Amino acid sequence: MTNAAQLAPPVRAGIPRFLRRHPTMIAGGTVLAAIALAALLAPFFAGDPATMMPSERLQSPSARYWLGTDHLGRDVFARVVHGARVSLAVGIVVAVSSIAIGVVIGMIAGYFRKADPVIMRVMDALMAIPAILLAIALVAVMRASVGVVMLAIVIPEIPRVVRLVRSVVLSVREAPYVEAAQVGGTRLPVILVRHILPSTVPPLIVQATYICASAIIVESTLSFLGAGVPPETPTWGSMIAQSRMYLPRAPWTVFAPGFALALVVLSVNMLGDGLRDLLDPRMSRRM
Amino acid sequence: MTKPVLSVRDLTTSFRPDIYSPWTPVVRNIGFDVAAGETLAIVGESGSGKSVTSLSVMRLLPPRGSRIEGEIRLAGRDLLALPEQEMRKVRGGDIAMIFQEPMTSLNPMMTVGEQIAEAIRGHLSIGSAEARQETIRLFEKVRLPNAKERYDVYPHKLSGGQRQRVMIAMALATRPKLLIADEPTTALDVTIQGQILDLVKELQEETGMAVLFITHDMGVVAEVADRTLVMLRGDVVEDGPTAEIFGNGRHPYTRALLAAVPRLGSMAGRALPSTFGLIDTATGSRGAEREAAPPVADKPAVLEVKNLTTRFAVRSGLFSKVTGAVHAVENVSFSLQPGETLSLVGESGCGKSTTGRTILRLTKPFSGTVLVNGQEVGATDREALKSARRAVQMVFQDPFASLNPRIPIGASIAEPFLEQKLGGKAEARDKTAALMHRVGLLPTMMSRLPHEFSGGQRQRICIARALMLDPKVIIADEAVSALDVSIKAQVCNLLMELQESLGLAYLFISHDMAVVERVSHRVAVMYLGEIVEIGPRSAVFEAPQHSYTKKLMAAVPVPDPSRRRMRRNTEVEEIKSPFRIPGFVPPKSVYKEVSKDHFVQVRC
Numbered sequence: 001m002t003n004a005a006q007l008a009p010p011v012r013a014g015i016p017r018f019l020r021r022h023p024t025m026i027a028g029g030t031v032l033a034a035i036a037l038a039a040l041l042a043p044f045f046a047g048d049p050a051t052m053m054p055s056e057r058l059q060s061p062s063a064r065y066w067l068g069t070d071h072l073g074r075d076v077f078a079r080v081v082h083g084a085r086v087s088l089a090v091g092i093v094v095a096v097s098s099i100a101i102g103v104v105i106g107m108i109a110g111y112f113r114k115a116d117p118v119i120m121r122v123m124d125a126l127m128a129i130p131a132i133l134l135a136i137a138l139v140a141v142m143r144a145s146v147g148v149v150m151l152a153i154v155i156p157e158i159p160r161v162v163r164l165v166r167s168v169v170l171s172v173r174e175a176p177y178v179e180a181a182q183v184g185g186t187r188l189p190v191i192l193v194r195h196i197l198p199s200t201v202p203p204l205i206v207q208a209t210y211i212c213a214s215a216i217i218v219e220s221t222l223s224f225l226g227a228g229v230p231p232e233t234p235t236w237g238s239m240i241a242q243s244r245m246y247l248p249r250a251p252w253t254v255f256a257p258g259f260a261l262a263l264v265v266l267s268v269n270m271l272g273d274g275l276r277d278l279l280d281p282r283m284s285r286r287m
Numbered sequence: 288m289t290k291p292v293l294s295v296r297d298l299t300t301s302f303r304p305d306i307y308s309p310w311t312p313v314v315r316n317i318g319f320d321v322a323a324g325e326t327l328a329i330v331g332e333s334g335s336g337k338s339v340t341s342l343s344v345m346r347l348l349p350p351r352g353s354r355i356e357g358e359i360r361l362a363g364r365d366l367l368a369l370p371e372q373e374m375r376k377v378r379g380g381d382i383a384m385i386f387q388e389p390m391t392s393l394n395p396m397m398t399v400g401e402q403i404a405e406a407i408r409g410h411l412s413i414g415s416a417e418a419r420q421e422t423i424r425l426f427e428k429v430r431l432p433n434a435k436e437r438y439d440v441y442p443h444k445l446s447g448g449q450r451q452r453v454m455i456a457m458a459l460a461t462r463p464k465l466l467i468a469d470e471p472t473t474a475l476d477v478t479i480q481g482q483i484l485d486l487v488k489e490l491q492e493e494t495g496m497a498v499l500f501i502t503h504d505m506g507v508v509a510e511v512a513d514r515t516l517v518m519l520r521g522d523v524v525e526d527g528p529t530a531e532i533f534g535n536g537r538h539p540y541t542r543a544l545l546a547a548v549p550r551l552g553s554m555a556g557r558a559l560p561s562t563f564g565l566i567d568t569a570t571g572s573r574g575a576e577r578e579a580a581p582p583v584a585d586k587p588a589v590l591e592v593k594n595l596t597t598r599f600a601v602r603s604g605l606f607s608k609v610t611g612a613v614h615a616v617e618n619v620s621f622s623l624q625p626g627e628t629l630s631l632v633g634e635s636g637c638g639k640s641t642t643g644r645t646i647l648r649l650t651k652p653f654s655g656t657v658l659v660n661g662q663e664v665g666a667t668d669r670e671a672l673k674s675a676r677r678a679v680q681m682v683f684q685d686p687f688a689s690l691n692p693r694i695p696i697g698a699s700i701a702e703p704f705l706e707q708k709l710g711g712k713a714e715a716r717d718k719t720a721a722l723m724h725r726v727g728l729l730p731t732m733m734s735r736l737p738h739e740f741s742g743g744q745r746q747r748i749c750i751a752r753a754l755m756l757d758p759k760v761i762i763a764d765e766a767v768s769a770l771d772v773s774i775k776a777q778v779c780n781l782l783m784e785l786q787e788s789l790g791l792a793y794l795f796i797s798h799d800m801a802v803v804e805r806v807s808h809r810v811a812v813m814y815l816g817e818i819v820e821i822g823p824r825s826a827v828f829e830a831p832q833h834s835y836t837k838k839l840m841a842a843v844p845v846p847d848p849s850r851r852r853m854r855r856n857t858e859v860e861e862i863k864s865p866f867r868i869p870g871f872v873p874p875k876s877v878y879k880e881v882s883k884d885h886f887v888q889v890r891c
Contacts (some may be wrong), residue, residue, distance in 0.1 A: 060888030177699075178688035183647055183681045184752065185673055198693050 025274020028267040035264060039084035046081040049074060049234045058250040068252040070243055075252055078262050079234040086235045087216045087264060090150055095208040095216035098154045102161025103200065107192055109162060109167025120166070123159035129219045131156045136227045146229045149222055153215045164207055168200045202279035208274030213265045220261055236261045291320035292464050292497040293344065293382075297357040300336075301342045310354055314339050317523045318357075319516055321465065324491065326498040328512030329542075330505065332771035333742070335518040337501045342468045344499070345384060346374050362464060380410050383458035385451070385623055387470040392454055393442040399453045400426075400438030403460055410461040422704065425456040429486060447635075448479035452486070459490065466491075469501045476634035476798065480840040484510050497855070503771065506546040506801075506844030509533060513829070517541050547776040549801030551828075551843045558825055560628060560806050562783050563776035575681060579783050582627030582792070582808055587661060589759045589792050590623040590679065590885070592645070595655035597645045601866065614865045615641040617876055619655075623760060626786060628793040630803040630824075631814035632839070639796045642813070644763040646794070647670060660759065679706060680753035684765035686745035690737040697723075697733030700752045707756060722751040743774035747781065754785070761796045767802060779806055800843045804828055809884075812836045815865050817876070822885030823828035834889040 053073035061068045067076040088153030096286075109119040142148050172178060178195050186195075222228035223237025231238060236257035243253035296318045301310035313338040321327045329337045342348050343355045346366065359366040361381055366374065370838065378384075386392045394402055401426060404418035413421070426434035429452040442450060451471060459465055463888065466486065472480040488511060491498055500511055508529065516526040517540065525538040536542045546564060557578070564576040597616040600609045616638040623629050631639040644650040646657050648664065657664045657675075664675040680703075683689040685889040690699055700722065701715040710718075720730035737745060747765065753761055763782065767775045783792055783806060785790055797803050803810060804824065811821040812835065822831040831837045867873075878886040 059558040176685055177691040178747070179649055180681070180683060180689050180752065181677055181691075181702065182649065184706065184756065185676050186702060186706045190706065194694070195691055 020272045022235065024270045025278065028270030028272075028274065029036050031263065031267040032271060034119045035084055035260075035267070036088055038081055039088055042078075042081045042085060047075050049078040049082040050232070051075070058246060058253070060250070061252055067256045068250065069252045070239070070250070071246050075240075076256050079239055080236070080256050082234045083236045083257060084260065084264070085241060085263070086146065086229060086233060087219060090146065090153070090219040091212040091216040091264075091268070093150050094153045095212040096159040097150070098211055099204055099208055101154070103165050103197075103204070105158070106162040106165025106200075107169055107196070110166040111173055111192060111196070116166075119162070123162050124183065126155060126158040129156050132221060132225070132227075135218075136225070139227045144230055145170055145230065146233075149228050150215075152222075153218050157211050157215070160211070161204070161207060164203055165200050168203060169196055172196050172199045184204050205279060206272050206276040209268050209275065213268040213272070216261070216265055218270070267287040289507050291322045292362055292436075293321040293499065294360040295312040295319050295340075295344065295357070296360075298340065298343060299356045300339050300348070301354045302352055303354075304352070305352075305387075313521050314343065315521045316357075317516075317518070319526065321497040321499055323464070323497050324495045325513050326491065326500055326511050327517045328500045328502060328508040329518060330502055330508050330515060331518035332503060332544075332638075332773065334520065337503075337518050338469055340470050341384070341501050342516075344467065345378055345382060347378075376410070379406060379463075381463055381589060383461065383463040384466045384467040384469065385454045385458050385471045387473050393460050395442055395473055398439050398441055399445065399450075400440075403453070403457045406457050407460045416477065421460070426453075428459065428490070429453075429456045431456070442547040447475050448482060448771065451475060451479075451483055455483075455486065455490070455766065459494070462494065463495045465499060467499045467501070468642070470503070471500075472507060473502070473504070476758065476842075477800065478634065478842040480507075480844070482697070484844070487511065492639065496733060504844065505533075505545060505772070506746060511843050516646055517544065519790075529550055543588050543773060547572075547773040549776075549799070549805050551801045551804060551840070551845060554804050554824070555829060556825075558823070560783060560808060560824070562780045563805065565773075565776055568607050580626060580787050582624040583790065584624060586625050588622040588658075589660060590794070591656075591658040591661075592622070592642075592646060593656045593658070595619045595642065595645060595657065596653045597641050597650055598653045599617060611866055611868045612871075614816050614867050614871075614873065616645060616652075618876075619813075619816075619818055620667060621796060621811055621818070621821060623792045625759065625792055626790045627809065628795050628807045629809045629811060630785065630795040630807040631813055632797060632800060632803050634798060634839075637796075637813040638816040639813050639864070640764055641798050643681065643764050643794060646762065647676060647679060673707070677756045678758055678844060679760040679762060680756060681760040681762045682746070682749050682753050686742050686749060686769065687737075689749050690745060693735050695734045696740070696748050697737055699737075700733075700748065700755055702755075703752065706757045709861070719751070722754050723748075724783075725754070726751045741774075743770055743778060746770060746774075746778055750778075750781065750785070754789075758791070760792045764796045765798070766795075768797060768799060770825055774800065780848060782806070800839065812839065819888045820886070821878075822882070826885040830882070830885075832881050832885075 011130055028104060051074065052070065054068050056065075057071055057073045059065055059069040065075055065077065070079070079128055087199055099131065105119060105123075109116045131153050134155060135149060138148050138152050173196060178191060181191050219228060219239030220240075222237065223235040224241040226238075226241065228237060239257040240254050242249070247254050289883045298314060298317050299312050300314040303310050317340065319327060329340060331337045339348070340350070344359055344366070346355070348355065355367060357367070361377065366377065369377065391887060393399060402418065403422045404415065407413070407418045408415070420430045420505050420871060423434050423438060426437055430438050431449060431452050442453070445453065461883075470484050471487070476484060484507065487498065500508075502508060512529045514527065515529045515532045517524050517532065517538065519540050525532060525536060525541045526817050530891055534544065536545060543565075549563070559581055560579040562577045562579070595616055596618055598612040598614050602608060603610045619638075619642055621629060633639050641650055645652045659678050660677040662671060664671055673749070684847060690696065697719050697791040699721045704710065704718060705712070719733065723730045723733065728744060728747055728751070737748070740748065766782075770778060779802060782793065786793060795803065795806060807824045808826050809822065810827040811818045812827065812833065813819070814835045820827060820831065820836045827836065828840070831840055874890055876888050876890045879889045881887055
């Protein structure tokens with residue numbers, strides 16, 4: 001028995017070692033956490049994003065206005081911080097809901113051979129719809145709101161999740177431990193939840209970060225095009241759209257939200273890459 | 288003695304998982320010589336460092352995570368001092384290597400001929416036409432049938448044995464001084480294994496190369512090796528001429544290893560199965576063999592299989608038209624008494640595993656009936672299937688894959704009991720603890736995860752899980768095939784003990800004839816989906832009637848070095864495909880009783 005105990009990997013290697021091995025993941029996670037905290041506490045420190053001060057239009061960054069003001073005399077810093085609320089909310093909600101829906105459909109497609117071709121053809125059709133086009137159509141039909149934007153992004157993301165889950169289920173359902181459970185009389189729902197579902201979690205966590213990043217970009221694009229959330233809500237995309245005419249005179253009005261957008265997407269992707277390496281079974285073997 | 292081709296002194300190879308961890312030696316201070324025309328076998332169980340030794344010689348270990356110390360000389364040249372560029376010329380030039388997996392060692396995107404021609408042109412400066420000629424010559428040399436046509440064939444069209452021949456041809460392409468063969472026959476069927484071993488012997492005689500043969504199989508060692516090196520956890524425990532090692536091994540581990548090797552023919556004259564006499568690796572004292580009990584004859588059969596047929600449709604084309612079927616199991620019938628072990632033997636693709644899976648309906652049968660305790664297991668009745676599955680349980684081949692890696696073993700063992708609602712949590716826990724004790728594990732290990740256990744322990748866990756439902760029949764699908772020899776013997780003994788005390792019947796599916804001879808009451812030989820011979824073990828083994836059974840018996844390597852220079856003279860022939868076109872009607876056949884309960888298939 002001592003032999004097996006020696007062969008077993010050490011449980012946790014300690015925090016410093018963890019930091020040293022995954023610098024990008026830690027950096028991405030830290031930046032993201034800071035931005036999320038700022039977005040959460042925005043009403044308490046960032047000031048009002050809607051107050052217009054016509055006398056102080058297009059001010060350059062100063063001690064009073066950290067990131068200057070825009071063409072209507074609004075505080076760019078306050079608007080960027082408030083804009084993070086919309087971006088992160090869209091990113092998280094889209095990631096969580098597309099995965100929640102995709103997992104269920106993917107498990108059905110992967111496990112039930114009869115359902116598989118039908119579901120996958122529907123998914124192929126959904127995948128052919130561009131998010132931006134769908135959003136413009138939906139906004140034309142319904143009233144523009146954050147919910148409509150999320151729906152428009154979730155629908156084309158679902159097939160990606162379904163494909164991923166299906167491929168994992170297809171390989172795991174043939175695993176001897178799943179067959180052993182069948183032979184032991186384990187009920188189907190238990191087999192699905194207890195023996196198959198956990199294998200899909202690591203790739204899904206990684207996929208979630210990518211969906212999150214792409215949702216943030218799509219949301220910004222929609223806002224830029226004016227097909228996104230209502231114009232009175234400050235978002236990075238609409239800030240860039242409204243300020244682009246003033247780019248030569250007041251570059252901060254475009255660069256501040258643009259930089260915030262790039263930073264968030266980069267952090268999310270760095271976190272995702274780190275998680276992918278961490279959760280890869282071949283890597284964790286060496287931990 | 289002439290100057291050795293390969294000379295290894297004080298070889299120590301160490302690994303570390305990352306640069307922050309200390310070096311851990313996995314091979315310690317080993318030394319050996321291999322002369323031209325000589326075969327040295329390195330033998331040991333998994334984790335003994337035998338493969339690491341061969342990879343050290345080739346310098347194929349990852350340079351960052353490994354460290355090789357000592358001296359490795361090839362014809363006097365120090366390999367460890369060579370720059371990487373020079374070493375690359377040595378690999379595949381002076382030293383060639385063949386691996387265990389002929390399936391993955393060839394590039395699937397290139398024809399086998401191109402791959403070998405490329406290897407030749409990498410070392411000799413000749414034109415492509417000449418390389419082609421040379422490749423075909425090599426194919427002929429490794430006795431690949433239709434060598435010329437084989438040049439333009441992709442690897443997936445070849446069988447495992449043919450692929451291994453191609454690998455050997457590639458290894459011989461540059462006329463190496465040393466051939467390293469790392470478990471080259473482990474993944475092959477016995478009849479193919481015999482052919483490949485013969486081929487290596489013949490080629491060695493023709494070319495005079497030195498061979499370093501890495502294996503875990505003592506039978507193979509006896510067949511090929513002039514000298515043998517026994518390794519245990521990174522140390523050489525014994526080395527010497529093969530005959531001496533086999534005749535009077537001094538180290539207790541060597542003797543334990545040899546004793547654990549099942550020998551074909553060791554059961555001659557005995558009617559009943561018998562446990563293995565295990566040897567203590569520390570003291571070398573030998574445990575007693577014990578004869579198993581006969582099956583219960585006066586009770587009704589626990590499992591009856593009648594005319595079972597399983598076919599897999601093969602579809603192709605745009606509209607998935609059925610273009611044929613793989614006749615995996617064809618008209619198979621047998622019955623199993625309580626306390627009896629019936630072994631299904633045959634080579635890969637013969638349908639023995641599919642038979643087991645069809646009984647449990649992991650695969651749907653095409654036709655035929657399965658009766659468990661006299662009750663038919665049908666396609667429609669879910670309750671009948673559930674109760675059948677309670678009475679018939681299965682132990683799978685791969686102990687690593689048959690336990691969910693995320694679930695503690697106690698929960699895995701208890702799952703069937705709880706799922707079939709046979710009792711509450713406390714009862715399940717008590718029963719799990721009792722069964723773990725029963726299979727030789729401590730009940731306190733219940734909360735551990737599968738990766739904390741060795742292969743043998745995991746197989747014990749799987750056996751405990753199978754016993755949780757108090758089954759009458761256990762289908763052991765290659766249950767001991769993946770285990771090291773000494774562990775194999777222990778698990779076989781455990782199975783036989785459980786059979787006696789619980790009155791279990793086993794359907795023992797295996798390709799390992801020597802183990803089958805030990806454990807079975809009756810044996811059924813399968814070939815292309817059909818049972819060609821079935822009868823009492825002693826009758827089938829001592830008086831095989833069917834030509835295929837005879838061939839199978841002759842191919843098993845015998846752990847007896849005195850038979851080393853013998854050739855089997857079996858033809859270079861591969862097992863046929865069980866694929867049939869639609870509308871194919873299997874030929875009728877009858878079974879002729881040659882002696883009591885011993886039936887042989889005869890085609891009408």
